[in-house]
Amino acid sequence: MKIKDLFKNLKKKKENETNAENPLGENINNNEIKNNNAKRKFKKRYIPLIILIVLIIGIIGARIYFNNERVKNLIENIVYSSMNRKLEIGDFKYSILFPNIQASDIMLYNSTKFNEAENISIDNFKMERLFSCDFFLLLVISFLV
Numbered sequence: 001m002k003i004k005d006l007f008k009n010l011k012k013k014k015e016n017e018t019n020a021e022n023p024l025g026e027n028i029n030n031n032e033i034k035n036n037n038a039k040r041k042f043k044k045r046y047i048p049l050i051i052l053i054v055l056i057i058g059i060i061g062a063r064i065y066f067n068n069e070r071v072k073n074l075i076e077n078i079v080y081s082s083m084n085r086k087l088e089i090g091d092f093k094y095s096i097l098f099p100n101i102q103a104s105d106i107m108l109y110n111s112t113k114f115n116e117a118e119n120i121s122i123d124n125f126k127m128e129r130l131f132s133c134d135f136f137l138l139l140v141i142s143f144l145v
Contacts, residue, residue, distance in 0.1 A: 059096060068092050072103075084111045085119070100128040 072092040079087040090105025106122040 063096050068094065079108070084113075085109055100126070102126045 069092075071094060072089050075092075076087045076089060079085065086109040088105075088107045088109075089103050091103065093102045094100065103125040104123060106120075106125055107118055108120040110117055110119045
């Protein structure tokens, strides 16, 4: 009888090794456990990579869509609609990854109520480090020069 009990115990141990018990109390076989582990590894490896690729494609797409000329026209239209003054920008360049703006030959005219003469003229305008503490200081100094 002891040999029978020994074989029964070995059989139970093998069943316990092949079947794991989840928190709900249901039995799960080894294949399901391996599939779950494979899914977790896939999520850990590839989801951050997919997010990074989508982010890079989004940045490239935004830069292609918002080219220098389109952003320059957008700024001129916003200034005209908000201040009722014409703004002309000669050369305009900007960067998305390393935020900076460069513009030259900027002229702001008086409103239509007055004589529409040139009011403000800026030869060169360069703004770097847009997200630093010096942003407002650079903005003020750039307009004064």
